[in-house]
Amino acid sequence: MKPALATLLARAQQLYEDLDLAAVRAWKEAAPGRRAIGYLPIYVPRELIHAAGMLPVGIVGGGDRVEIIRGDAYFQSYICHIPRSTLELALAGRLAALDGMLFPSICDVIRNLSGMWKLLFPDLYVRYIDVPQNYDPAVGGAYWRRELDQLREELSRLAGRSIEDDDLRRSIAIYNENRKAIRELYRARSRQPWIYPTSEMYLFLRAGLLLPPEEHTRLLREYLEQAGREEDRREQDQSRVVLTGMFCEQPPLGLLLTLERAGCWVVDDDLLLGLRWIMGDVAVEGDPLGNLVQAFLHESSATASRYEPEGRRGRWLVDSVRSNQAEGVIFCAPSFCDPALLEQPLLVAALEREGIPHTQFKYSEDTGQFAVIREQAGTFSDSIRLWSER
């Protein structure tokens, strides 16, 4: 690896390991009065936080690097892992850099976690973000507009300054650039997964949870350029797979590495989906809040926590397989993840209608043993290479 890429990678790795939010504290200390707002997966309108001059900070639990001491006392054994490690971080004071927390509507766990936060941290700004499941602009759009109006008012109060339309337009443009860079990275990985392996690319995506979007966009572009110069990264005969089920609780990095070592190139995924929830650009001109509403209604990613009115569950997955020339799908969901696991039979049915191979396993963010996953993924990859018409 060339020094330039090694330096970038070290920076991304450092941010990945930054569970104490040192980067956020540094950002706040760089200018007086700065504030940071945490948000859980999947989607929050980060543009509004940014337009208030505050830093949106993505919180995705503690991964495999947090020993759960207090968090387990708050959750039954049959509840997924992300709330317990997130609470562990908070109770240990490791999220103290945050001046507020947003909890998007994704499942009952994250929803109730918002209430737990209100009870445990009564002095902190906490809001549940209930996105519309009706996509008629006059109905769900009108509701979402009022919700965003309220959020705008609350964030303005917290920031001590009003969020002007021009502020919001600037932020929308900045996030458009960020999403564009992420889309370019996804396209580049799909074309050459050996140049942009997921286990590495993921670290650069994760940096987007902590960095201001402008800085994250620069980092992504530098990575795109520097990784592309790595001549010793050569094509290998591995299977091309789409990975799905990882939109909330994140897999340990070791799991992504294991899949690659087992012969799978991931060519599409739903990791950190919130960073690219809006699939296209949000319009910049005109009414910026209205533009955010329109983007949510018409440009949102299809995923388990979002209602699909046309009954075409799985269409996006089949489309992804086709457009990325994938040869199979790996369902890789966190244990006890209601959205992913309830949806899985529908997705399996969609794949089977199209004759697309698939396999499935579960993980927890602190899974430490990958032997079984490696064997299963390896067998899946072999079966694709041996039996599919390639």
Add this chain to the structure above:
Amino acid sequence: MSPEIPSVKPAVPADTRKERSMLLQKELIAQHYAALERAPQEGRKVVYTFVPGNLTELMRSFDLLPVLPEINALQSGMRKLSGDYIQEAEKAGHSEDVCSYVKCDIGMLKKGNRSPIGTQLPPPDLLLLSYTGCFTFMKWFELLRHEYDCPVAMLHVPYQSDGLIHAHHRDYIVQQLRSEVIPKFEKITGRRYDEDRMKERLALSARAEDDLVWVLESARNVPSPIDAYFGGVYYIGPIFSAFRGTPEGVEYYRTLRAEVEERVRARQGPMTPEGPMSDERYRLVVEGPPNWTSFREFWKMFHEEGAVVVASSYTKVGGLYDRGFRHDPTRPLETLADYCLGCYTNLGLPSRLDLLEAYVREYRADGFLINSVKSCNSFSVGQLLMLRQLEERTGVPGGFIESDLVDPRYFSSANIKNRIESYFQMLGQKRHARVNA
């Protein structure tokens, strides 16, 4: 104007008057399942929907027959059918981690869609996805849409995270009723929405709600004439399912109230499956749904120790009537919106905690118990924190047990009995210490 309530023939002889409401309910349920079985022949349309946020008055105003998969699942659990259904669903690829109501329902469908009492259930003409207080509902009906290939009407009810009904939340629901739900009802029935019929239905609802609240609040008496959890799940049956806004529902609650009034006058304790409970030793508030697969065994663990549940949150999943809400015929769609918004599991944890605290105080409870069910994250996430904070706020000891709704594999009888017995011992010791202090 409200329609006349037809007189309902006594379901049982006068000498068993105390149990008349139970037999009346059984008769209502049997009649409803029979009507569902006949529906395809009679050309009646069938809508599947959920208990929280159900729109029974609206459905009935279109002469639609409701099917409630949650009720089918819990009744399958009580009749020991759910275990096989769940395994059937898991064989078909449904995860062991997810809600057992969903798997019970899918398994029942795959085994021929016979109702828990053995009648044939018709397929839905429409799935009314009242997305109220439970994320799983959305996936459940997406799965059913895949199975039945039928239309869905989505009604998204915003969560009351701050315990307040915001005007734009109500407007959002009303607009969805107007633009999504009512047009789909009109399409499948070929009838126009008739607001006068709705108003008649809503007036009937309010009358039944008055009597239900009276019954639930009778538990403030010492001794309590009712068990507001194990008995309570029977009392809420008609109003949470197909009979809100019907003359039969009004009659049921009038009958039930008369029975309870008599028990209050006679200073009698609640009825249990083994007869009236005579010695009230502990008064409890319970949070969370019951286990259905071992329901009687579970109840027995309480009544044989002289423990009566005086208030419960589960009996509020289909509406928080005891805090003042009534369906209001003067604002038909708005009142449906307020009803949906106020269902218990649609309330944020702080509101739920406030309610439980009020119950402990108002019903003079000696303790509170949380039955945490694996299947229901909507209820369960946060309950351990609620336990701590409720103890701090009230000074009353809390107990915590774990089971499931309808998966018999998660009801460990010996463990639960041990915990409950230990809990009652602790309550007894605290009482003894207070007396001797």
